[in-house]
Amino acid sequence: YIKWAVSSGEALVGDSKSGGARPVKFGDIAILLRTFTSHEVYESALRRSGAPYQVVKGRGFYDSQEIKDISNLLSFLDYSADTLAFVSVLRSPLAGLSDGALLALCVGAKGDRLDPAQFIRPGAPLPLFDLKEDTQRFETFRDRLSQWRAARDRMTISELIETIISQTGYGAVMTSRFNGEQYLGNIFKLIELARTFEMDGARGLKNFIVRLKAMIAKEPGEAKADISGGDEDVVRIMTIHQSKGLEFPVVIIADIASSIKSQAGKIMFHPEEGLGLQHYDLVSGKWYAGPIFRSGAERAKSEQTQELKRLLYVAMTRARDRLVLSGAAKRKGVWQNWIDETIEEAGLSDKVATFQKPAMPDMPSSRIGAPPLVDRLLKGYRPDTSSSGKLAPLPPGIPSMQISVTSLASFSLCPRLYYYRHVMEAPMIDHTKAFSFPSNDEQSRRETGIRVHEVLEQTQIGEGAPKNALKDAVDEKFPDFSRKIKSDVLKNLITAFGKPPLSALRLAPPGAIMREVSFAHKIVEKQMELIIQGAADIVWLDGNGWSLVDYKYSTRPKDERGYLFQLKLYAYAMMTAHKMESLNTAVVYLREKKDSVSTMRFLPIDAPDLRDRVVNMARRLLKLEKKPECEWPMRERKSCDEYECLFRSRCYER
Ligand code: SF4
Structure with missing residues (x-):
């Protein structure tokens, strides 16, 4: 839709200057998500179509990998027996060692645990690494480590971080990744925080690390550095909560077919109903919900429903000219049902058209x-x-x-x-x-292959991916396939992602x-x-x-x-x-x-x-x-x- 809306040149949105209508620009469009958990799917689709976009203020500044990497290195500079920080830094782009090298270090360690002191002294013997580059990388890293150690009391913390970033090329590596500006923005924000910390009169690496770690533990919701220029011609991806108070010429509400997550588990707590339990009946072998559990669950569900309605209202009213509702065609979630009911009650069914994908113009050759x-x-x-x-x-x-x-x-x-x-x-x-000619079996095999590619194209993988991402994607992409095919596909995918080379993806930042x-x-x-x-x-x-x-x-x-x-x-x-x-x-x-x-x-x-x-x-x-x-x-x-x-x-x- 986005590609069509922008390239068709049709006057679809209002022009405040002329009072008439004008064509859509990327910057007119906002994709609103209920939560941030699936934003990667939309990013991936925009990337493939060549549409520029910006994820607006993603959450978790303190939870982002680059902040953790630098925090681990500072911890290790402050306390050289911190094995966890040591290993984390070695694996990060700050040192860039492979998994094999880490294993060799552990196996080569004296005693039953890895002691960083055994290896970080310049010239200390290293185990034999499989990859020649690992030896070079480790030696370079420990040389730098001694320089940073010597410099840490002469420099301010912000200067120390800047030196680390420039010597290791960490900023360059992070920028080379997709959404690299965001990583770099976070690093600059950390340097600014260090400056503010020092300007407040606070001193000492240890105090800064303590504060940073406390923030990492307590405030995963701190917004990431805002790198948007405000008026750039890019599609914005944001949560509905973030869009409150804003308006866009075109609003796309994503995934209206997603369902409400039921309260799973055997214990439930509602602030007014109290703590409710399910109990196991030994005779029937079944779980039974107690009265507090049932009333608590009912109230929680009704509150969740009200909240979702409010959220949908907020999302729909962000659109100034065009509202696009998007969701899985074959599944109906709670929002879609409400929308259908409302349209029917209002007698507007004949006014609703489904967007048919038009023939797309070729990608501009510059791309x-x-x-x-x-x-x-x-x-x-x-x-x-x-x-x-x-x-x-x-x-x-x-x-x-x-x-x-x-x-x-x-x-x-x-x-x-x-x-x-x-x-x-x-x-x-x-x-x-x-x-x-091809049998049903063969056609179904081909169809399975195509859908497996779709699953792998759209499922979030890498560090921080939801545990059931693959299973959910298989369920979604194979709705009309037998349970056996689905379970075979899932088993095959889990096996493949459990061993090299695909297993390396589990640790790769998305x-x-x-x-x-x-x-x-x-x-x-x-x-x-x-x-x-x-x-x-x-x-x-x-x-x-x-x-x-x-x-x-x-x-x-x-x-x-x-x-x-x-x-x-x-x-x-x-x-x-x-x-x-x-x-x-x-x-x-x-x-x-x-x-x-x-x-x-x-x-x-x-x-x-x-x-x-x-x-x-x-x-x-x-x-x-x-x-x-x-x-x-x-x-x-x-x-x-x-x-x-x-x-x-x-x-x-x-
Ligand atoms: S490989 Fe296939 S297409 Fe080529 S000659 Fe042999 S049978 Fe024919």
């Missing part, structure tokens, strides 16, 4: 060429617009080819396969059931995780221009650097060369566009029980060969393009069987 999130990388990581990623007009007569990563991967396996899949778009026919990262990479060769397009399933940045994972909802195929080639292309395009030094890549087969991951580390040194290969393939493809089916080269029958190609009946058994 193609770099994943929108990675765009935010710092200097040195910015896309090289001089050679790749930038779309410029071509001289006449020079062919330009746009091709997807999956098409190139098919072509790499077999030109004929490419022709069937991407030119003819022929149905895959199971060779063992020659001339039969802002450092990007889903469905689309890209277009341009290769300019003599007499040809080639644009490769694709979307990587998931990309993130943590202490081990950049990682990219492509997942397939399947078991491991016998011949996975196509998938590995696809992975190489993703890595090549991402690394070239963003001058990354290395990228850990993996394809994860979500239905594979054991050995479900194929990993590949792509290095810049691998890039020229791959580029040549791609260019040769493109040249071949250009030559073949207009040829009839029979002239497209085939593979040998033996290798088609090994690959279990589903076009064998077409190629060989006519």
Whole structure:
């Protein structure tokens, strides 16, 4: 809707200057949420559509990772036996050690617990780390630690924090993450707090840490630094509570289909009814609610209902010109029911129209060429617009080819396969059931795969993600599937996210995780221009650097060369566009029980060969393009069987 509203140019909102109507700008739009728990889903959708946005005053300044990281380092500088602070700092971008290095430190520790003193003395022997970078990072970190220690009594606390940020490049790392301005804003806010603390006459690192820790424990609701300029042309995401007193030309109320959470548990407390319990009946084996529990629960529910009605009223009255109600089409929650009832009672049913998604104009070319999130990388990581990623007009007569990563991967396996899949778009026919079209089972498998991708695209993952996020998303995306399919999907996803590489995501800050990262990479060769397009399933940045994972909802195929080639292309395009030094890549087969991951580390040194290969393939493809089916080269029958190609009946058994 947002993309359509802004790009359609229709005069949808009032213009206070002319008194008439004018087109919508991003800055006219506010998305109002009941709570902040699911704001990531909306952020992700806005990112994918290329709409600029701003999360307004997210909660939890003291609870944010950057504040905890710095607080841990200050604690450790003040008290060097604080093992928890030590380990937390080592794992944070302030030191950037990997999990493997932390494990090696623990295993290498004398006695039965990790003693920081054993390792932080300059020159003290270190355990053997698997990664060479970990040794360098640890040595650099402990050198800096001694400098900060020596300086802490000569500097003010704000100066000490500034020195730490600048020496470790922490600000740069945080800015490179998605929503990096917010992280940086929080760091500046902390420095300001340290200044205020000192100006108030308070002294000493220890006192500051005590105050900071007390704030972290007590005031998770402190607003994050406000980084909005107020009149920027960005979509605002905020809670309904935050929107009180404000008005916007276009208001979108999100998730009107969500339901009220019932009071779970066996104990309930209501300030006026008192403490109510459920008791367990040994004879019937059931739980029974006592009278206080029942009346307390009823009152709590009615109060919650009233509060929700008030909240809906507040949200709806924030809209000046347009009010958009958005929610899951197949589910009806409490708000949606009220809205439907009200519309019906008021006899307005014939006035209500459902927004039909119109055909979208193409993304402006300036946005193609770099994943929108990675765009935010710092200097040195910015896309090289001089050679790749930038779309410029071509001289006449020079062919330009746009091709997807999956098409190139098919072509790499077999030109004929490419022709069937991407030119003819022929149905895959199971060779063992020659001339039969896809069975219900197969269609349902494909549909399952598509929905699994939707689940993984939209579920909040990473540090702080709700415990049941995956389960809730599977329930939502598979409403009409059997319980068995749902439970299999959930089991497979939980298993995959419980082991590397996806398990690393549990500790990654949500802002450092990007889903469905689309890209277009341009290769300019003599007499040809080639644009490769694709979307990587998931990309993130943590202490081990950049990682990219492509997942397939399947078991491991016998011949996975196509998938590995696809992975190489993703890595090549991402690394070239963003001058990354290395990228850990993996394809994860979500239905594979054991050995479900194929990993590949792509290095810049691998890039020229791959580029040549791609260019040769493109040249071949250009030559073949207009040829009839029979002239497209085939593979040998033996290798088609090994690959279990589903076009064998077409190629060989006519
Ligand atoms: S059967 Fe063999 S030759 Fe035919 S499309 Fe498949 S891989 Fe290519």
